[in-house]
Amino acid sequence: MQKNTQCVHSGSRIDPATGGLNTPVYPSSAFRYLDTAENIYPRYYNTPNQKSVVAKLCDLEGAEDGILFSSGMAAVSAVMMAYLSSGDHAVIQKDIYGGTHHFVTADFKRFGIEFSFTGNAAHEIEAAVQPNTRLIYIETPSNPLLMITDIQAVAEIGRRRGIVTAIDNTFASPINQNPLNLGIDVVIHSGTKYLGGHSDLCCGAALGHTKDIGRIKSAAVNLGGSLNALTCYLLERSLKTLAVRVERQNANAMAIAEFLARHPAVRRVNYPGLESHPAYAVARRQMWGFGGMLSFEVDERHATCEHFLRRLKLVTPALSLGGVETIICAPAATSHVKLTPAERTQLGISEGLLRLSVGIEDAEDILADIAQALSR
Numbered sequence: 001m002q003k004n005t006q007c008v009h010s011g012s013r014i015d016p017a018t019g020g021l022n023t024p025v026y027p028s029s030a031f032r033y034l035d036t037a038e039n040i041y042p043r044y045y046n047t048p049n050q051k052s053v054v055a056k057l058c059d060l061e062g063a064e065d066g067i068l069f070s071s072g073m074a075a076v077s078a079v080m081m082a083y084l085s086s087g088d089h090a091v092i093q094k095d096i097y098g099g100t101h102h103f104v105t106a107d108f109k110r111f112g113i114e115f116s117f118t119g120n121a122a123h124e125i126e127a128a129v130q131p132n133t134r135l136i137y138i139e140t141p142s143n144p145l146l147m148i149t150d151i152q153a154v155a156e157i158g159r160r161r162g163i164v165t166a167i168d169n170t171f172a173s174p175i176n177q178n179p180l181n182l183g184i185d186v187v188i189h190s191g192t193k194y195l196g197g198h199s200d201l202c203c204g205a206a207l208g209h210t211k212d213i214g215r216i217k218s219a220a221v222n223l224g225g226s227l228n229a230l231t232c233y234l235l236e237r238s239l240k241t242l243a244v245r246v247e248r249q250n251a252n253a254m255a256i257a258e259f260l261a262r263h264p265a266v267r268r269v270n271y272p273g274l275e276s277h278p279a280y281a282v283a284r285r286q287m288w289g290f291g292g293m294l295s296f297e298v299d300e301r302h303a304t305c306e307h308f309l310r311r312l313k314l315v316t317p318a319l320s321l322g323g324v325e326t327i328i329c330a331p332a333a334t335s336h337v338k339l340t341p342a343e344r345t346q347l348g349i350s351e352g353l354l355r356l357s358v359g360i361e362d363a364e365d366i367l368a369d370i371a372q373a374l375s376r
């Protein structure tokens, strides 16, 4: 089955009582145990609604097994805690989601875990590997600079050195990129973004081989970030339109990136679908679509960032991303606000950088709004 079909059908269960086409919601937290093969409990990640969604995500990512979490950071932290112990070392791409960056810098030291932040070139990642490295962690396209990491090259380093590789696949979604097929061990999503897609739920997921998911589940049972049945149901409903939404967001983002790249008031556009992107060839090789995220810098001689944001009428300055509505934010004030100004400068995140999450509206309307806000 292909992706649109998987989105609609994989994992969904017909209601045995009524023949209804949608998976019933099972909100129980207490389940009988005498005649069951396993003890069912929400924090054991094995309730019917959790399993339905996991089955759909597994088909979409080409995974054997998976776990659903109550947030993307619950997924990120569970994966890291599953593989890293005191005395271990992790190689972590430095251009990553601000919350992940903050987790590493704020908490790893307390657990005695060493880490190296690296650039996203495979040779830089390999150069950072030490004898005690247990995890290589990447994010591509990255947040907020849309840098592209060569997934296959990183997976190959992990395989050769016997190190687990994990990727945050949030920006691409399973529609545009399937890292497990490229050799990565564990795929993470903030399901709050494209998977949910309507800016109304918070969840996360980790997907991979049965062996890896079993290990992550052991940590996750103790960490406790499981997802409730009602949000599972909302997520399952959202996933039915994931491919339709993402395909349209890909097309809209491409049109907007091309428009911005030509605009005299825009200094620089970061979008992997533009041939001018330094890793365009890698992106073409490993992605089916280039995604709905882009970032750009407004030339402050034309309009200050703040001025531009306040003049927008349709595009909304808001946190988060991946929803049906087009939203925009300045990472320095939002996703990366916890980093020091020096850390942001080092990463290349200027105060004037704007990150656009392109929705499913008509591209002409989004373009017209951006054009009027950029005009003097």
Ligand SMILES: *Cc1c(COP(=O)(O)O)cnc(C)c1O
Residues within 6 Å of the ligand: 071, 072, 073, 074, 076, 097, 099, 100, 139, 143, 168, 170, 171, 189, 190, 191, 192, 193, 202, 203, 204
């Ligand atoms: C939002 C985000 C996260 C964290 O997800 P939450 O659901 O907010 O916990 C992790 N990675 C990326 C790339 C994100 O955009």
